[in-house]
Amino acid sequence: MTTAIHVDTLTKRFGDLTAVDTISFDIGQGEIFGLLGPNGAGKTTTLAMLSTMLEPTSGTAEVMGIDIKKDQDGVRKAIGIVFQDQSLDEELTAWENMDFHGRLYRLKKETREQRIDELLKLVELSDRKNDIVKTFSGGMRRRLEIARGLLHHPQVLFLDEPTLGLDPQTRNHLWQYIETLAKEKNITIILTTHYMEEADRLCNRIAIIDHGKIIALDTPAKLKDSIGGDVVTIQSPQTEKIAAALAAPWINRIESHGEDVIISLENAEQHISTIVTRLNEEKIPITSISVHKPTLEDVFLSFTGKTIRERDADSREAMRMHFRMMRH
Amino acid sequence: MEIIYTIWLRSMKRFVRSKSRIVGSIAMPLFLLVFLGFGLNSVVSTTSLGQEYILFLVPGMVAMSVLFTSVFSGIQIIWDKQFGFLKETLVAPVTRLEIMLGQTAGGATTAVIQGIILMVLAVLLGLKITNPVGFCIALGFMVLVGIAFTAFGIAIASRMEDMTGFQLIMNFVIFPIFGLSGALFPISSLPAWLVPITLLDPLTYGVEGIRYGLSGVSQINPVVCAAVIAGFAVAMTAIGAYLFRKISV
Numbered sequence: 012m013t014t015a016i017h018v019d020t021l022t023k024r025f026g027d028l029t030a031v032d033t034i035s036f037d038i039g040q041g042e043i044f045g046l047l048g049p050n051g052a053g054k055t056t057t058l059a060m061l062s063t064m065l066e067p068t069s070g071t072a073e074v075m076g077i078d079i080k081k082d083q084d085g086v087r088k089a090i091g092i093v094f095q096d097q098s099l100d101e102e103l104t105a106w107e108n109m110d111f112h113g114r115l116y117r118l119k120k121e122t123r124e125q126r127i128d129e130l131l132k133l134v135e136l137s138d139r140k141n142d143i144v145k146t147f148s149g150g151m152r153r154r155l156e157i158a159r160g161l162l163h164h165p166q167v168l169f170l171d172e173p174t175l176g177l178d179p180q181t182r183n184h185l186w187q188y189i190e191t192l193a194k195e196k197n198i199t200i201i202l203t204t205h206y207m208e209e210a211d212r213l214c215n216r217i218a219i220i221d222h223g224k225i226i227a228l229d230t231p232a233k234l235k236d237s238i239g240g241d242v243v244t245i246q247s248p249q250t251e252k253i254a255a256a257l258a259a260p261w262i263n264r265i266e267s268h269g270e271d272v273i274i275s276l277e278n279a280e281q282h283i284s285t286i287v288t289r290l291n292e293e294k295i296p297i298t299s300i301s302v303h304k305p306t307l308e309d310v311f312l313s314f315t316g317k318t319i320r321e322r323d324a325d326s327r328e329a330m331r332m333h334f335r336m337m338r339h
Numbered sequence: 340m341e342i343i344y345t346i347w348l349r350s351m352k353r354f355v356r357s358k359s360r361i362v363g364s365i366a367m368p369l370f371l372l373v374f375l376g377f378g379l380n381s382v383v384s385t386t387s388l389g390q391e392y393i394l395f396l397v398p399g400m401v402a403m404s405v406l407f408t409s410v411f412s413g414i415q416i417i418w419d420k421q422f423g424f425l426k427e428t429l430v431a432p433v434t435r436l437e438i439m440l441g442q443t444a445g446g447a448t449t450a451v452i453q454g455i456i457l458m459v460l461a462v463l464l465g466l467k468i469t470n471p472v473g474f475c476i477a478l479g480f481m482v483l484v485g486i487a488f489t490a491f492g493i494a495i496a497s498r499m500e501d502m503t504g505f506q507l508i509m510n511f512v513i514f515p516i517f518g519l520s521g522a523l524f525p526i527s528s529l530p531a532w533l534v535p536i537t538l539l540d541p542l543t544y545g546v547e548g549i550r551y552g553l554s555g556v557s558q559i560n561p562v563v564c565a566a567v568i569a570g571f572a573v574a575m576t577a578i579g580a581y582l583f584r585k586i587s588v
Binding site: 062063064084087088092094096097098099100101102103107111112114115116117159 | 341342344345348349352353356357422423424426427428429430431432433588
């Protein structure tokens, strides 16, 4: 497979905060590659550097063989971007937004008009093409932005949190689009997300990123296999006693996070009754108990020691601290 | 050129659709023209002006509507920044200079159209445009004022994070530029110490130029006016382009 994106020890510092810390990876052509991590992990900063919006502090990267520092225009022509925050002109119609983009990328009139019609059909906005974007729902705007990002036939498409803030139905719909796109147009897609299911469903490979570093990189299946066996999650008001009550050789790991205790073990089906019996003997109440195959959530947990939700809360706290310090 | 045209085209589409903004920004100079014009017409001695006060006021109000519209058009880049649209243009394979020139062209056109609307309304109040050459001269000055102050707005917007400073700029920069320009009174009637300050105000030359075009008389030589306002427009465009190059989103 030929390389679409090559990243070599890319780093970005903001003052004394290292947002992206010497990351390196390669993405093959036609791949859907996911950057998975909590808020503030450095995903958006990485995309901003790869799309030439932000100058890296050190390190290099190439997009379709073009150096992001030496030939910014070359990179810009090769990529399409859907930003995390909306970037449409709300006072223009869907068609006009597309047309503006096509002109900026210097597409000839016939090509432009033909592609706009084609893409608006793809994202099912043809019947709304002459409506002002202000009247569009969140999902429609997202679809329009994706269509716009494809207008100049980029070889690489960047999607920054493509389904953030969308309802589950629209999200599912968008996932289908993205899958179809990758298959039909054979373009390389790099997306950031902090939704585990999204990464699992869409991506050929995933880089889990935390505190600006890549802590794991593989296919979703292999990442989940690396945990091994099964996962039992117990909800209980007395989580602190559970670990001691369950000490047994067949348990690989046991951790408590809030009201949840997460146990990783082999052949959970054979041990589940033992677990319930032991907890009953110790008079530890069980709110719920579930057995499942490891998910990316469990992978994230095993690499970082925290759930992605806890990390999100951490980064919000860190931000608050940061701003408090800046004020004083 | 294509890119400049594209960005200009967007400004025009937005302008045509924003009826309330068109009416809003024409209202202030029109009201001033009517209130001050009719209110002071009989009070102000017309001998030193060579014409009725209300007609003396027309070029000043035209310049005012061009000034406010163009500064506002330039500053609108902040909206684009906040609503994310600026990113879409910045990440395209186009230069910042092209984007800036497109914005300037769009803002200046909008401002000149506003000025023309006001001029047409002034005809209803007694303005007579008999000399087509004079009209073209006035138009030329309006274009220069429009370019200069749109670029000025872009320069300010490039350094501002959000619209919170907008009021400050309007009250402490734009309004004094307007007030000192001789839009409301003849420069010759000012106390001697105030005259040099008026002559430092670039808009003075714009107002006088438009006045020359519309009435055939001005207190500053129209060639000097043209040179000063054109020089100012070039300088502002250069400064605006320089600051816009460093804008970050």
